[in-house]
Amino acid sequence: MRPETIAIHAGQSVDPASGAIATPICLSTTFERAGDGSFSSGFEYGRDNNPNRRSLETCLAVLEGGASAITFASGMAAICAAIESLPSDKPQRLVLPDDMYFGIRSLIDETDIGRRFAWTAIDMTDLAAVEAACSEPTGLVWIETPSNPLIKVADIVAVAKIARQSGALVAVDNTWATPLLQKPLELGADIVVHSLTKYVGGHSDVMIGAVVVKADGAQAESLRAIQKHKGSIPSPFDCWLALRGLQTLPARMRVHCENAREIAQYLAGHARIDAIYYPGLPSDPGHAIASRQMRDFGGMLAFVVKGGHAEAMQVAANLRLITRATSLGGTHTLIEHRASVEGPNTMAPEGLLRLSVGLEHHDDLIADLTCALDSLG
Ligand SMILES: Cc1ncc(COP(=O)(O)O)c(C=O)c1O
Numbered sequence: 001m002r003p004e005t006i007a008i009h010a011g012q013s014v015d016p017a018s019g020a021i022a023t024p025i026c027l028s029t030t031f032e033r034a035g036d037g038s039f040s041s042g043f044e045y046g047r048d049n050n051p052n053r054r055s056l057e058t059c060l061a062v063l064e065g066g067a068s069a070i071t072f073a074s075g076m077a078a079i080c081a082a083i084e085s086l087p088s089d090k091p092q093r094l095v096l097p098d099d100m101y102f103g104i105r106s107l108i109d110e111t112d113i114g115r116r117f118a119w120t121a122i123d124m125t126d127l128a129a130v131e132a133a134c135s136e137p138t139g140l141v142w143i144e145t146p147s148n149p150l151i152k153v154a155d156i157v158a159v160a161k162i163a164r165q166s167g168a169l170v171a172v173d174n175t176w177a178t179p180l181l182q183k184p185l186e187l188g189a190d191i192v193v194h195s196l197t198k199y200v201g202g203h204s205d206v207m208i209g210a211v212v213v214k215a216d217g218a219q220a221e222s223l224r225a226i227q228k229h230k231g232s233i234p235s236p237f238d239c240w241l242a243l244r245g246l247q248t249l250p251a252r253m254r255v256h257c258e259n260a261r262e263i264a265q266y267l268a269g270h271a272r273i274d275a276i277y278y279p280g281l282p283s284d285p286g287h288a289i290a291s292r293q294m295r296d297f298g299g300m301l302a303f304v305v306k307g308g309h310a311e312a313m314q315v316a317a318n319l320r321l322i323t324r325a326t327s328l329g330g331t332h333t334l335i336e337h338r339a340s341v342e343g344p345n346t347m348a349p350e351g352l353l354r355l356s357v358g359l360e361h362h363d364d365l366i367a368d369l370t371c372a373l374d375s376l377g
Contacts, residue, residue: 003063003180004250011058012243025240026051048228052239057210059246060200063179064192066212070223071239075175075195076103077232078209082171082193083113083140085211085222090139090169092117097124097154099147101173102342124154125286127162134166143189144173145182145293146286149338149348151277151302153286156293160188169219175199176328180253181295185214196242198329199299202252206241208234255359256299259333262362263355263369267303272311272373274351275304300328302338302354309350311376312337316353318372321364328356333365 001009015024029046031039043049053071061069072078086092096104098121108114117139122129124143134141141163145154160170172184175195184192192212194200201208213220227233234242257280264278279290280297290297305312316324322333326341334356338348348354357365 006062007059007246007248007250010062011055023052023055023240023243025236027236046236047231047233050236050239052236052243053234056239056243056246059243060179060194060196060210061212063246064174064212065179065183065185066192066214067216068220069210069212070220070227071196071234071242072209072211072227073232073234073238074207075193075197075209076107078193078195078211079104079173080107080111080113081223081226081230081232082191082211083107083117084226085219086117086139086169087218087222090167091137093136093138093140094119095130095133095138095141095163095168096121097142097144097147097152098122099124099150099152099347100142100144101148101175102338102346104142105345123152124159125152127155127158130159130162134162134168138163138166138168141168141170142173143170143184144176146176146279146290146298146300148176148300149302149342149346149352149354151279151284151286151300153279153284153290153293155289156182156184156187156189164188176298176300177294178249178253180250181257181298182293185212187293190214191219196245198327199253199256200245200249200329201242202245202249202330203241204327204330204332206238206245208238208242252359253296253299256329256357257296259359259362259365260297260299260301260355260357263357263365264301266366266369267301270373272306272315272376273303274306277302299357300354301357302348302352304349304351305353305373305376307351307376309337309339312351312353314375315372318375319368320371321360321368322355322372328354330356331359333358333360 031043057069172189196208278301279286
């Protein structure tokens, strides 16, 4: 079946009790035990599992081509669980991308994860750097592609090959591409991580995350144990929202991609722009790899305004339709000056603005950008 069909049917069926087409939300935290002590429904207690969580996990696992999905209360909770579930027989050392979601850097700097795991950060698009980093005992290689905020494209097949030769596992944060555009498990990854808060939720109204494993086994069991015993679970309503988001994800992704392409082409020729980062442009260094490993180029792009900090801030301040806000993947186009958000360790140039291109009409978005760029004189 095609992803468009899977997204609407996997893990979902007409409710046998009511005939409801839309999956009902099951808020019960506890489920009846039969006289013989068994749980005929398969559910026992809400922290262990719940019908809405099961539906979402089933649908996501099928879409990613994984054995199972394990959901958490946020993308960061999923990332934390993915790292903590690294089997103890693997070296407790992580090879991370230097350009990665800033929250992972904070997780390492500000929680015990940084003390429990050795780590190094490298340019994941430089295969020689990946080889050098993996020449030391490594447990997990972390790929984020396209990356945040520089929209760099890492070659999943090539990095996974190097990691495998060194005995390391490979995790891919697939939040930006989504399973509609990129299937990391088919390209050599062992696990996929998601902030479902972004494109899957799709409407900026739910926080939720997931890890999808290629094969069931020790790591999957460990992830389930973290979910159940550490208790960082998504609510039934969060799962319901994310599952509803999955149903429309294929249709929404088409518009995100089309809008981003139009805006990138417009910005690429603009006199006030120094650089544009978007793998859909043939001039982009990630274009060839992205064309191979992605079905389309996604809805994220970044551009560097000529001048620097003040000019970028002026452009952002003069937008009327595009909203100044963090996060991505929703209906509304959002813009963010990443250097201000990330602070001194940022990879983002001072003139860089990151755009999460939403679902408005691209002509209106381009008109808004034109006015804001014209304000520079
Ligand atoms: C690529 C990526 N991964 C993970 C996260 C964290 O997700 P959450 O905010 O749901 O915890 C984000 C958040 O922006 C992200 O952009």
